[in-house]
Amino acid sequence: FIVLMAAPGLLGEKLAILQRDSISRASGVPEAEIARTRAIEQKMMAVVRSEKDNAAAEKKLREIAGQAMSEASGVQVTGVVVEAQFKMMLSPWYRFFITYDPAPALRKVKCPVLALTGERDLQVPANENLPLIAKALAAGGNSDFTIMKLPRLNHLFQTCQTGTYAEYSKIEETIAPAVLETIGDWILRRIRP
Numbered sequence: 001f002i003v004l005m006a007a008p009g010l011l012g013e014k015l016a017i018l019q020r021d022s023i024s025r026a027s028g029v030p031e032a033e034i035a036r037t038r039a040i041e042q043k044m045m046a047v048v049r050s051e052k053d054n055a056a057a058e059k060k061l062r063e064i065a066g067q068a069m070s071e072a073s074g075v076q077v078t079g080v081v082v083e084a085q086f087k088m089m090l091s092p093w094y095r096f097f098i099t100y101d102p103a104p105a106l107r108k109v110k111c112p113v114l115a116l117t118g119e120r121d122l123q124v125p126a127n128e129n130l131p132l133i134a135k136a137l138a139a140g141g142n143s144d145f146t147i148m149k150l151p152r153l154n155h156l157f158q159t160c161q162t163g164t165y166a167e168y169s170k171i172e173e174t175i176a177p178a179v180l181e182t183i184g185d186w187i188l189r190r191i192r193p
Contacts, residue, residue: 006118015124112146
């Protein structure tokens with residue numbers, strides 16, 4: 001069996017944009033700023049996808065960032081933040097992540113699957129990801145899967161109020177006991193029919 005916890009069903013690029021939008025919205029960022037940031041991020045991802053040479057890609061990313069900062073009124077971004085963003089976007093992991101589609105791998109899974117996501121997960125939102133996981137598993141002929149959106153839980157499966165990053169370190173709960181019970185019960189039903 002497989003237990004998927006906060007697993008993506010979306011293509012990496014779409015998930016990254018959804019994450020940023022969800023987190024920004026939950027943090028009170030105005031919709032106009034969310035849309036502006038999304039447009040910049042989409043341009044940058046297009047560069048990362050298409051330009052394989054890191055030096056050439058970095059130059060293009062700097063041009064996009066420079067233009068974006070000159071157009072933004074009152075936005076203060078430090079050089080350290082920009083440099084860290086470029087380094088992350090040009091890393092092998094990020095290049096893989098934005099092009100990764102989990103559906104082909106999920107269609108190959110024939111064993112029982114439990115897919116769990118927290119209702120307040122802003123990094124891998126349940127409503128957008130769980131249906132795609134179910135669709136891919138079903139398309140591959142898997143009929144033994146359980147998909148669950150768990151109430152009031154964040155990406156780390158902690159009971160939360162908002163699901164934002166700022167809340168993570170303030171929550172004492174490592175993982176909600178109900179999650180462990182859900183996983184344990186599901187596994188026991190499979191190994192002790």
